[in-house]
Amino acid sequence: MLEVVCPWHAPIWSSLTSQTQHAHAYLFSGLPGVGKRRFANAFAAFLLCDTPEHAMACGHCRACLLREAGSHPDLLLLEPEEEGKAIRVDAVRQLVDFIGQTAQQGGRKVIVLHPAEAMNQNAANALLKSLEEPTRDTFLLLVSDQPSRLLATIRSRCRVQTLAAPSQADALDWLATAVPELQAEQHQALLIMSGGAPLRALELHQLDAIAMRQQVVADIKALIKQERSPSQVSDAWSKYPLELLLDWFCSWTLDLLKLHTGAQPVASNQDMDKVLGYVVRFPTAGQLMDWQGWLLAHRAMVQGKANLNRGLFVEALLIEWKKLLEKR
Structure with a gap:
């Protein structure tokens, strides 16, 4: 080849x-x-x-x-x-x-x-x-x-x-050619999830990441409404890649920090805009920074192939996430 x-x-x-x-x-x-x-x-x-x-x-x-x-x-x-x-x-x-x-x-x-x-x-x-x-x-x-x-x-x-990523327009054009069966908004969603890296977006498509992401967002909403427990959600995510889940939580946290400081009026993660708009009312900037530090430290552990108990780790992740909603 x-x-x-x-x-x-x-x-x-x-x-x-x-x-x-x-x-x-x-x-x-x-x-x-x-x-x-x-x-x-x-x-x-x-x-x-x-x-x-x-x-x-x-x-x-x-x-x-x-x-x-x-x-x-x-x-x-x-x-x-x-x-x-x-x-x-x-x-x-x-x-x-x-x-x-x-x-x-x-x-x-x-x-x-x-x-x-x-x-x-x-x-x-x-x-x-x-x-x-x-x-x-x-x-x-x-x-x-x-x-x-x-x-x-x-x-x-x-x-x-x-070797840098392409412009958003070039990346979307490339994805439209690589996976023509998807709609334009799906190309956009994959590109956002990949951090602007087209080949990573293609990998995510092959993982059926769009459907996975939709389920994760639905479970987060159910968790906030106390319709599901962290343990139940952890079980539902048993086959989802940990690095992908952590990438999403890191991206949501960055949105929360920007919303909290007024750096942006709405979340860039459009499928989580209402959730993040609700969550941002509770934690302080310091608490968000601590949460971001927790995520980054654990993402490094996952990337380093640390021997984590997957179920307990995801449950701990969700418990820490829920703590952001506690009134101080």
């Missing part, structure tokens, strides 16, 4: 591929779902291609055919053995050995490492040595959602390229 960059990254792609010399290490960073992986894979294909055409891998030379078959000997894809797990030092030692080998096709060697922030401390230190002693015609492409989690010494030895 020929890798194609997302259209909103075309100017950066044009600038990068027009250069006659390339850095030995790149760090492609940006929000999840903006197309960093596509960009890195397309760049790897471009670097390995024998006869690039129009600043893209040709797709039909021997190097391209080997890569598309997943058998190019001079391309190494390095990622966790399981999603959400760490990249360990043994994997990076494999990378170091790969760097030390002669290119089997007689050209360049390319390593794509994703997500770079998944490296544990030992793995990061092992990688640093390779960055300090670059090998000719060997290119390391790091992809990261959270570059701040990387060692500063690793970041400083890479050419950092931020």
